[in-house]
Amino acid sequence: MDRKTGSHQEQTERASALTCDLSLVVTELLQEAEHLDEEIADVEKRLSQLEAKKSDDKQKKAASSKQHGPAQRALERIRHTIKWQHGCELPGVESLSRSCIHQGELYVAATVQPTLERLKKQVIVFRLSPEDLTSWKRDIGPENMDRCEAIFSRDNDLYVFGRTHNETEHASLTLFKLIQEGEEVSGKLKWQSVTEFYGNALQSTAVVLYGGKLVVVGGQDREFTSLKDAFAYSYEDKRWTRLSSLPRPLNGAQLLKHGNELLLLAGRTRVKGALISNCIDVLSLKMDSNQGENWTLHRSHPLPCHAPAAASIGNQLVIAGGRGRHSDVEADVYFWSDDMAAWTTLPPLQRGTILGSLQCCLTAGHERLICVGGYHIRQLGCGEVQFLPLS
Secondary structure (H helix, E strand, C coil), X not given: CHHHHHHHHHHHHHHHHHHHHHHHHHHHHHHXXXXXXXXXXXXXXXXXXXXXXXXXXXXHHHHHHHHHHHHHHHHHHHCCCCCCEEEEECCCXXXXXXXXXXXXXXXXXXXXCCCCCCCCCEEEEEEECCCCCCCCEEEECCCXXXXXXXXXXXXXXXXXXXXXXXXXXXXXXEEEEEEECCCCCXXXXXXXXXXXXXXXXXXXXXEEEECCEEEEECCECCCCCEECCEEEEECCCCEEEECCCCCCXXXXXXXXXXXXXXXXXXXXXXXXXXXXXXXXXXXXXXXXXXXXXXXXXXXEEEEEEECCEEEEECCEEEEECCECCCCCECCCEEEEECCCCEXXXXXCCCCCCECCEEEEEXXXXXXXXXXXXXXXXXXXXXXXEEEEECC
């Protein structure tokens, strides 16, 4: 009887243990099933977001194609089939050419070498027809300006931003506005000072016009040390305001307007003239957001360099030349398409350049990229005009 009782008790305990084990297994299975449900819901959410982004990208692509389609299709067509061609040579150019399209003409501001009549370096403004590029007219830039940081067109007015010296040889960056047209070699261009730059930079800044603001980023101070300051001048308020600082000091970068954001490409870091490193990052700053927005990494540049020529065309970026990691003057040309999300190559320049400028002319029948000036491979001044047909 005792043996039967003991056996029954053991069976009861085993059944109880098995029931407990099964309960634990069921609980674990239910928890795992709940976890799987959460993962499935998360995957479905991601798929939904991807579909929404895909639809949004498709709409953006359609809108961009409608607005900038001819230039984009032209760039796709000519990637490896057409070579850069030579235009005219701008005489006496020593360094740093900046350009813009103003009232249908290509304006180029460049530092020219001293002459017997003009003993100091001076910024000269050249005018060319974007459709011709074989002849030019020239006139004097703002008085005492020896280096142009930017030339641009706003509301049918022409502006030049560059380094000037006063009677005591004090140097500063100053914005000028053209108030009277001149004739070839007449010296009758009249310039009016608009504002003096607020920051410490004296050269090698990155400059772009964004809406009603002139944005100036980075540059070098009197000791040739790179800066990470960023400022914007409001034409409406007539004052400078400070923007978010760069994550690292840079000079010799390129600043482009790209949709509702600014993109800062390439550049280098120097301390009292000594090169620390070239920059491979492309930084982004959203301009339409609230104050306090920081610069963020947008993508990487295909080649670490500084002082390239660059232009923004629709949702594409084009970068030409620059000085690489071994101080080589580059001739490579790259373009980025938001649609493809990748860098690809265009035909290389006929002659490498740094401190040059790049413009895109979209005149019907004469679509072309135009690269002007800078230093060439022997590190001598170069006023050469090169162009790449897009049609």
